[in-house]
Amino acid sequence: SLFFFVLEQRKCAICFDSMRSGHGQALFTAECSHKFHFHCISSNVKHGNHVCPVCRAKWKEIPLNRSLSSNIPDGRRGINGVQLPQQDAYVALLHQVPNRQRGVRRLHTFEPTDFNDDESLQQTEATDSLNSRSKKTAEISTYPEFSSIPQSSSQDGFSVLIHLKAPSASSDQATGRLVNESSVRSPSGRAPVDLVTVIDISGSMAGTKLALLKRAMGFVIQHLGPSDRLSVIAFSSSARRLFHLQRMSHYGRQQALQAINSLGAGGGTNIAEALKKATKVIEDRSYKNSVCSIILLSDGQDTYNLSSNARGGSKDYSTLVPQSILDDTRRMLPIHAFGFGADHDSDSLHSVAEASGGTFSFIEDEGVMQDAFAQCIGGLLSVVVQEMRLNMECVHPGVQLCSIKSGSYPSMMARDGRSCSVDIGHLYADEERDILLSVNIPQSREQTSLLKVACSYRDLTNETIKLKVDEVKINRPMSAISENVSIEVDRERNRIQAADSIESARAAAERGALAEAVTILEDCRRRLSESFASRSGDRLSLALDAELREMQERMASRQLYEASGRAYMLSGLSSHSWQRATTRGDSTESSTIVHSYQTPSMVQMLQHSQSHIPSPPGQQPQARPPRPSAR
Structure with missing residues (x-):
């Protein structure tokens, strides 16, 4: 059965078009009080679905349309090139609904050689508003390990923390609101996005999984604005572009919804071909929004491309990633990968995400797929900082850098150890990043200047912003304090x-x-408990302990580790290495680390997702506060 969310009470939960009495539309009201277009729900029932697409109540009385089959042409093929007879009726019906939909362009029935047929960008009239909002700048803070060390002491490995925070989101941006027909200007306070979603429709996705995927994609489509552009790649044994990169105007959204609704499941899993086509959509663009990304979802393992490396050991997952992405050191096209269920290949999806600068999320419970997508696009639709680079330079002639802890962010240190840089890339609104440096400090009788810290980035107007902070200094008393x-x-x-x-x-x-x-x-948990931060009740340190405990429980047996432990750990590593929120299993404990990197925009979008679809019985997922911090 379909589990599509109801965008508004006046809209059909299947085709998303309005339902108005007296306008030549036959309507059906179910015994659970939910209403649909008669031809939409009768098609749904015709294919064996006897429960409400909204609340999942089992119906005793069902609508029938005996003349339906005579209207469906023979020999039609699904949009993804696979014969899908049960889906054909649904596609045909979508083309019959309200007259104002007839202007929607038909989907490509074949693929062009080049994907340079993307729709042109929307001309914005909101430049003044964008300029005023972009005056907010990122923030830099510095924290030396101690405020002083004695004059007579030298110290190796002295820690200095560099803390970055992106500007806040605008009020409209943070609400996760639906886009409506009156939204004709560019999104306020954020960069427009070119998004390619790559979705698995192999045989294992049949049934409820595919229905939930359609629902989740419907949520994404309805929350993209008219300045955002979307293309969808569906893959099984082969991959196919459903439609060109197009703006999510009213007609663009209707076409996208029709394409998603038409999909059926069947075949194997060819992730490499799908990612190759998704990358080609971005690389062949005639026009370019400033932010682009790929979202990949799969519930299985690539059955066409993976092979062991030359030594016969572990699989070579680099074969799944297009070479152009592997060669891009700036990581301008992140792939955010989602592993679905117990049978997905978490190693391969994590490797794909890591190689591209994206994140890996583990969707353990099929009921939270839409929430996982919502959190991701809550971030993607709030980019306020692009191509950020952090630069550090030693000041005192005797001070020397010895290490940089920046996770997966590329860093470079000069051979003489006197300067270094870290490429942060783009940041979502309100996102934070911490970079930990270690320096060697000589003896000195005077206050010692350790570092100069500066950063540069592009803002929403494409202007280069340069920021500097006061030098990092420590006092040098006669004796230890x-x-x-x-x-x-x-x-x-x-x-x-x-x-x-x-x-x-x-x-x-x-x-x-x-x-x-x-x-x-267990040893790590013990060391954490002995730290000053944990003893002071620091929320992040306590959440780390809860995270490690959860991982221990998921390694109670080999079977449990294979089913969920590996994926849970990899999504955790992805989150920590990029300091960015990922979906991790189905845990909703407030004390866990799962929600620690969430931004307000992510939380708002997640709450919006949860308010538009009822949770399955016994499950009430909750959005959590942003990253714990004592700041």
Whole structure:
């Protein structure tokens, strides 16, 4: 059965068009009080669906349309090139609904050689508004490990934390509101997006999985604005572009919904071909929005392209990623991958995401697929910083850099250890990043200037913004002064330590040493509990402990680790390495780390998703506050 959310009470939950009495439309009101176009629901019932698409109530009385089959041409093929007879009736009916839909362009029945047929960008009339909103700038803060060290002491490995925070979202942007017909200007306070979604329609997606995928895609489509552009690649044994990259105007959304609704499941899983076509959509564009991304969802393993490496060991997942993405050191086209269910290949999806600068999310419970997509687009539709680079330079001639902890963000250090840089890339509104540096400090009788810190990035108007902060300095008293370590520095060390332990535990689990893996995590939990940040009640440090405990529980047996433990750990590593929110299993505990990187825009979009579709019985997923912080 279809589980489409109802956009408005006056709209059909199947075709998303309005339902108005007295306008030549036959309407059906079910015993559960939900209303649909008669031809939409009769087609739904004709294919064996006898429950309400909205509330899933089982109907005792069902609508019938005996003349339906005579209207469907023979030999029609599904949009994805696979013969899908049960879907043909649904596509035909969508072309029959209200007259004002007839202007929607028909989908491509074949693919062009080049994907340079993208729709032109919308001409914006909101430049003044955008300029005024873009005056907000990113923030930089610095935190030395201690405020002072004695004059007679030198210290190696002294920690300095650099904290970045992106500008806030506009009020409209943070509400996760639906786009309506009156939305004709560019999105206020954010960069428009070119998005390609790559969706698995292999045989294993048949039934409820495909229905939930359609519902989730419907949510994405309805929340893209008229300045955003979307293209969809559907894949099974082969991959096919459903429609060109087009603006999500009223007609664009209607066409996209028709394409998604027409899909049926069947065949194998060819992720590499799908990603190749998705990348081609972006690379062949005639016009370019400033932000672009790929969303990939799969519930299985690539059955066409993966092979072991030359030594016969682990699989070579790089074969799934287009070479142009592997060669792009700036990571301008991130792939946000979603693994669905217990049978997906979390290793391959995590590798694809990591290679491209994207995130990997684990959707353990099929009922939260829409929420997972909602959180992701809540971020993608709130980009306010692009191509950010952080630069650090030593000031005192005796100070020297010795290490940079930046996760997956590329960093470079000069050979003499006197300067370094970190490429942060783009940031969502209100996102935060922490970079931990270690420096060697010489003896000195005077206050010591350690570092100069600056950053540059492009804002929403494409203007280059350059920011500097005061030099990082420490005092040099005659003798040692009793003081606590900076809680900001200690918190970040805890986060890095936890991420390193997760990686070590995963490596042990992969070679079959589950007991060793559990011990690694237990040792890390003990060290975290002894830290100053944890003893001070720091929320992030306490959440890290809860995360590690959850991972230990998911390694109780080999079967449990294979079913969910591996994917849960990989989504955690992805989240920590990029300091960005991912979906992790179906945990909703407020104390867990799962929600720690969420931004207000993500939370608002997630809440909007949950308010537009009832949760299955016994399940009430909750959106959580943004990243815990003592700042």
